[in-house]
Structure formats: C-alpha cells, structure tokens
Amino acid sequence: MSVKSSDKRISSLVSRIRxxxxxxxxxxxxxxxxxVKAAFSSQLAFARYENSxxxxxxxxxxNLKKYAGQLGEGFDGLEKLRIAAYKAIRSVKKTRKVSGSRRSLQEQKAILERKITSLDRDLLHLTLVIKELRLLSLNLTKDVIVDRKAYFDTEMRRIDGMLRDWG
Structure with a gap:
C-alpha cells in the first residue's frame, strides 16, 4: 500500500469525523x-458510507478501525461520536402534520375542547365565589349581625380558602 492511499484514507476519516x-x-x-441516517445506524454502514x-x-x-487507531480519538472515540450523532438525528422531531389535514384538525379540536373544559370549570368556580361575596355583602347590610368586623373576617377567610383551593 502506498503512502498516498494511506493519506487518502486518513483524510477520508478526518472528513467523517468532521x-x-x-x-x-x-x-x-x-x-x-x-x-446519513442509515450510515450512522451501524459500524458497518458507517464504514461503507461514501460522499464525494x-x-x-x-x-x-x-480499515476504518485501523486508520481510526492512528488518530487521537481511536476507534472507540469514533464509535462514541457515531452513536452521539445517530442519537442526535433520531431525537429531531419530524413535523409530519400538514396544516388543515384531518389529523391535525382533530388534534387542534382536542386541545380547544380541553381549554373550554378548563375555562368552564374556572367560570363555575368564580360564579360560586361571586355568589358568596354577594351573600356576604347582603348579610353585612342587615342589622342582625352584632359584630360585623368579626363576621366579615370569618367569611373572608372562608372565601380566601375557596380561592386557594381553586388555584
């Protein structure tokens, strides 16, 4: 084997690492x-990969193992890089959704229905709090309550408890 061939393979290996x-x-x-995805899937596919x-x-x-051993990282370092690159490519989420497709519209509908359910629950809770506040203000206007400050404090603690449980 000539020196040129060896240099060419090492140059190719450096390009692989790059x-x-x-x-x-x-x-x-x-x-x-x-x-590229297929080339990173196995050692053999990585060795056979070519890109002019x-x-x-x-x-x-x-040969890949032999020439990788001559570089600083060695074959184990090259293998770790290959696995990391393969995992990086696989971790990229594909956006298969086509806007306006039946599937994406069903997903949007489900999201909107969950939001509506949440907003309905919040509205019901706020309605209950408003009802309690109206009842409190009505009772405070009556002369039946002897200690209005104590009654107000007690009722406000109860209403604050309702708000805390809600959030």
Missing part, C-alpha cells in the same frame, strides 16, 4: 438525509 461533529451540532440539517462532495470514501470496517 461530518459527525456537524451532525451533533446541527442535527436538524441532517434529519431529512436518509443516507464531503471527500468521504467507502472502506471496510477493518
């Missing part, structure tokens, strides 16, 4: 690229 770092830093850019625009050539798994 690609791994790019994918880890910006997984959104590569999430749609099925070739990135100066990455295909090689055997044994």
């Amino acid at each position: 690609l791994l770092h790019l994918v880890i830093e910006n997984p959104h850019e590569y999430a749609g690229d099925e070739c 625009s990135l100066d990455i050539g295909s090689c055997s798994l044994n």
Whole structure:
C-alpha cells in the first residue's frame, strides 16, 4: 500500500469525523438525509458510507478501525461520536402534520375542547365565589349581625380558602 492511499484514507476519516461533529451540532440539517441516517445506524454502514462532495470514501470496517487507531480519538472515540450523532438525528422531531389535514384538525379540536373544559370549570368556580361575596355583602347590610368586623373576617377567610383551593 502506498503512502498516498494511506493519506487518502486518513483524510477520508478526518472528513467523517468532521461530518459527525456537524451532525451533533446541527442535527436538524441532517434529519431529512436518509443516507446519513442509515450510515450512522451501524459500524458497518458507517464504514461503507461514501460522499464525494464531503471527500468521504467507502472502506471496510477493518480499515476504518485501523486508520481510526492512528488518530487521537481511536476507534472507540469514533464509535462514541457515531452513536452521539445517530442519537442526535433520531431525537429531531419530524413535523409530519400538514396544516388543515384531518389529523391535525382533530388534534387542534382536542386541545380547544380541553381549554373550554378548563375555562368552564374556572367560570363555575368564580360564579360560586361571586355568589358568596354577594351573600356576604347582603348579610353585612342587615342589622342582625352584632359584630360585623368579626363576621366579615370569618367569611373572608372562608372565601380566601375557596380561592386557594381553586388555584
């Protein structure tokens, strides 16, 4: 094997490492690229991956291990980078929803129905608090209550308790 071939394979390996770092830093850019995703799925697929625009050539798994051992990271470091890049691509959420599709409209409807239910519950609770406050003000206007301040404080504590339980 000539020195040129060895240099070419090491250069290809450096380009692979550069690609791994790019994918880890910006997984959104590569999430749609099925070739890259497939290449990161296994060691063998990673060794066979080639991309002429990135100066990455295909090689055997044994050659990949051999030349990775000559670099500072070694094959174990390269493998950790490959797994991290694969996980980064897989973690990117696909937006399969088409606005206006039946599925997305059903999801929006379910969200809106949950909001309406929550707002109905809040309205009912506020209505009860208002009713209690009206009753309190009505009782305070009557002359039947001897100690209005104590009655007011007691009723306000009860109403405050209702508000605390609500929130």
